[in-house]
Amino acid sequence: MKYKTQIEAARKGIFTKEMEYVATNENINRELLIKEVSNGRLIIPGNKNHKNIRPVAIGELSSTKVNVNIGISKDCPDKDVELKKVKKAIELNVDSIMDLSCWGDTRDFRQNLVEVSPCMIGSVPMYDMIGNSGKALKDLTKDDFLKCVKDHAIDGIDFMTIHAGLNKKTAQRVKRNRRLTNIVSRGGSLLFAWMEMTGNENPFYEFYEEFLDVLYEYDVTISLGDGCRPGSIHDATDASQLEELITLGELTKRAWAKNVQVMVEGPGHIPLNEVKTNMIIAKKLLFNAPFYVLGPLVTDIAPGYDHITSAIGGAIAASSGADFLCYVTPAEHLRLPDEDDMIEGIMATKIAAHAGDVARKFPGAIEKDNNMSKARAELDWEKMISLSINPEKSYKYRQSAKPDKEDTCTMCGEMCAVKNMNKILSGEEVKIS
Amino acid sequence: MKYKTQIEAARKGIFTKEMEYVATNENINRELLIKEVSNGRLIIPGNKNHKNIRPVAIGELSSTKVNVNIGISKDCPDKDVELKKVKKAIELNVDSIMDLSCWGDTRDFRQNLVEVSPCMIGSVPMYDMIGNSGKALKDLTKDDFLKCVKDHAIDGIDFMTIHAGLNKKTAQRVKRNRRLTNIVSRGGSLLFAWMEMTGNENPFYEFYEEFLDVLYEYDVTISLGDGCRPGSIHDATDASQLEELITLGELTKRAWAKNVQVMVEGPGHIPLNEVKTNMIIAKKLLFNAPFYVLGPLVTDIAPGYDHITSAIGGAIAASSGADFLCYVTPAEHLRLPDEDDMIEGIMATKIAAHAGDVARKFPGAIEKDNNMSKARAELDWEKMISLSINPEKSYKYRQSAKPDKEDTCTMCGEMCAVKNMNKILSGEEVKIS
Numbered sequence: 024m025k026y027k028t029q030i031e032a033a034r035k036g037i038f039t040k041e042m043e044y045v046a047t048n049e050n051i052n053r054e055l056l057i058k059e060v061s062n063g064r065l066i067i068p069g070n071k072n073h074k075n076i077r078p079v080a081i082g083e084l085s086s087t088k089v090n091v092n093i094g095i096s097k098d099c100p101d102k103d104v105e106l107k108k109v110k111k112a113i114e115l116n117v118d119s120i121m122d123l124s125c126w127g128d129t130r131d132f133r134q135n136l137v138e139v140s141p142c143m144i145g146s147v148p149m150y151d152m153i154g155n156s157g158k159a160l161k162d163l164t165k166d167d168f169l170k171c172v173k174d175h176a177i178d179g180i181d182f183m184t185i186h187a188g189l190n191k192k193t194a195q196r197v198k199r200n201r202r203l204t205n206i207v208s209r210g211g212s213l214l215f216a217w218m219e220m221t222g223n224e225n226p227f228y229e230f231y232e233e234f235l236d237v238l239y240e241y242d243v244t245i246s247l248g249d250g251c252r253p254g255s256i257h258d259a260t261d262a263s264q265l266e267e268l269i270t271l272g273e274l275t276k277r278a279w280a281k282n283v284q285v286m287v288e289g290p291g292h293i294p295l296n297e298v299k300t301n302m303i304i305a306k307k308l309l310f311n312a313p314f315y316v317l318g319p320l321v322t323d324i325a326p327g328y329d330h331i332t333s334a335i336g337g338a339i340a341a342s343s344g345a346d347f348l349c350y351v352t353p354a355e356h357l358r359l360p361d362e363d364d365m366i367e368g369i370m371a372t373k374i375a376a377h378a379g380d381v382a383r384k385f386p387g388a389i390e391k392d393n394n395m396s397k398a399r400a401e402l403d404w405e406k407m408i409s410l411s412i413n414p415e416k417s418y419k420y421r422q423s424a425k426p427d428k429e430d431t432c433t434m435c436g437e438m439c440a441v442k443n444m445n446k447i448l449s450g451e452e453v454k455i456s
Numbered sequence: 457m458k459y460k461t462q463i464e465a466a467r468k469g470i471f472t473k474e475m476e477y478v479a480t481n482e483n484i485n486r487e488l489l490i491k492e493v494s495n496g497r498l499i500i501p502g503n504k505n506h507k508n509i510r511p512v513a514i515g516e517l518s519s520t521k522v523n524v525n526i527g528i529s530k531d532c533p534d535k536d537v538e539l540k541k542v543k544k545a546i547e548l549n550v551d552s553i554m555d556l557s558c559w560g561d562t563r564d565f566r567q568n569l570v571e572v573s574p575c576m577i578g579s580v581p582m583y584d585m586i587g588n589s590g591k592a593l594k595d596l597t598k599d600d601f602l603k604c605v606k607d608h609a610i611d612g613i614d615f616m617t618i619h620a621g622l623n624k625k626t627a628q629r630v631k632r633n634r635r636l637t638n639i640v641s642r643g644g645s646l647l648f649a650w651m652e653m654t655g656n657e658n659p660f661y662e663f664y665e666e667f668l669d670v671l672y673e674y675d676v677t678i679s680l681g682d683g684c685r686p687g688s689i690h691d692a693t694d695a696s697q698l699e700e701l702i703t704l705g706e707l708t709k710r711a712w713a714k715n716v717q718v719m720v721e722g723p724g725h726i727p728l729n730e731v732k733t734n735m736i737i738a739k740k741l742l743f744n745a746p747f748y749v750l751g752p753l754v755t756d757i758a759p760g761y762d763h764i765t766s767a768i769g770g771a772i773a774a775s776s777g778a779d780f781l782c783y784v785t786p787a788e789h790l791r792l793p794d795e796d797d798m799i800e801g802i803m804a805t806k807i808a809a810h811a812g813d814v815a816r817k818f819p820g821a822i823e824k825d826n827n828m829s830k831a832r833a834e835l836d837w838e839k840m841i842s843l844s845i846n847p848e849k850s851y852k853y854r855q856s857a858k859p860d861k862e863d864t865c866t867m868c869g870e871m872c873a874v875k876n877m878n879k880i881l882s883g884e885e886v887k888i889s
Binding site: 321412436440 | 587637688729760767788810826840866
């Protein structure tokens, strides 16, 4: 094999079978694709040990992708519950699944997950390590960090969140520029605590190259975590967030220099009027590396509806630079999501991704809307249902309320504008009985 | 009485008790308020026969308002079902309720509704007239239109949708510039059909002044309907829509000249990247009259989730010019909404309105987010629930999943970033067992 990673292959002019798959499946021009992979603006995550993966591209050249989080934990230790959710998520055509497991037999779960999933799998090795090491947090060493990343790589994880940007300097910045909600990233807060307790530098930052070597070996994409992502509208776009972003840009270049594929994670909670600004500045400071955002949530006041607050921010983000959206469910800020929450979260995030693609005139996006609109103009209810983002839900709604006139719906009944326009435009009389 | 309408009072320098209420309740400067009411940029709808109304302002100077639609129809003739929804909507603090009734004893229902509602009540008299006249559509005369508007005015309706902008000239424009989804406004399509069948001009347009005289008498706000609102992403911002908008601007000025309060209705389906443009052009062509939008929906592919597609468009609209959002429910395009759909629609629209207010830095808006964020930073779960947009839902979620450690939630358990940051920042050790 003349290459270990997709970016290395692209730089050597090799058009891999993964690129082939993506070029065909996502209808991307081959030359453009290889160019974009080689300069890091497009990634095709895929661990060499994840044998049944269906490669997917993330970056400006491809459609906006959607990720789902699952995982076993002390509060939800049931592997089967989580694997059932995985099955459903795959059925609903998500692009990626992140395993946030942090308690119990995480390795067994992870290996199962990789085995059953054609979607790319991401993880946050640190959660697993901290939850399962048996050591106190402060006693963990760089070798523990490294071993955990290696284990995940061997198990076939396609991309890993590594919070390398939150170093001691930025931790000082956080302490000097106090926030309303401090650090809300789980990984970020644990690293902050670890640095405070040990006095050591963040090992992901200090020994970054060693971690890159492991990732390179398996073609694991590094997903640079944003430990300082804002956890409230108040804290958005502040000094700590931006300083970490600058560091993440530097780390991006270093990963590229080692032929490791990179994406970068972004906020978080951002007021609507700052979302686009955040995307522009991130793309600039990250040299157009693929940008992966959580939300952003455009208000803090709606727990129970954060799939909606996120869809608003996510759609604007996707229209202005974000390439990959992490789903947020109605359970956010309240509890672990159950399967229904997951479905709601997936749908809301898919809507945001698609609305963003339509807005940025991504090829093929608006055609989906046009097909639906044609079906509506023809009052073709079967087609409307089959073209809808969740045919099961549309069908259920339609079935639940039988209209007096079958070609209409109970919303307008015989005052149906579509029906009456079709009549009058073809010269028929419009009658309302 | 020296005045009939709020705008007339303001122009005479009279500070009415309704202005007083609004100034206090919405914390608006008195001088600015009277100035904005006099120039039409702020309205305070309130029919003189709606005795128990709690006045509310709509316009740039006030927070973004939210409307809910209800009504009896052939497919849902049960008055009690609709009145139960009304009660719930009032409980959820909506600003306005539109009665779209078009079948059955609509007058009795309408009078009941006005009697029980402290919220302003809107209606579309034409639906009622067409559904209940006993005449064929083509046999309806200008006098039928006028009588129906008068009846609604007498019954205490605070604002009425009148589709005066879709005249014969614009109907020709619609025929010359064919759309994917023609005219989707119920009122617009019926007027279009009526004009086609009778050969007459739209009576709301032709006899506009006579309608204004009726509205003036009761201080009914005219809500100029947009018969040509786009019904698909494809049709957004097209010739028909914009020509009608120009006419609506002219009609706005004519209403102001007669001391009638005005707002104007807007789209509909608009791709995300055109929402702001639509708001700017509407505000310009409408001389900053309050703008009342339905959605806008930023994609057509999500029936079952159109409360979300609308919340995305609505939030952007509210941040860039829209003053009043008509709710859209998950049932849109599929069936009449039931009570659960209504609640989902209200919440999504309230989120959009608030996110817009935060984005445009409306005084007091972000404080709500900050209070929630403070409660989160303090892990004060009771407060988080009470401050949330739907405390009932947040409580239910929280109760449904008891965490291992009581101050955390099952999402992160003992890896709770908030808890661990609070500990480490106060010098305590962070332990993960």
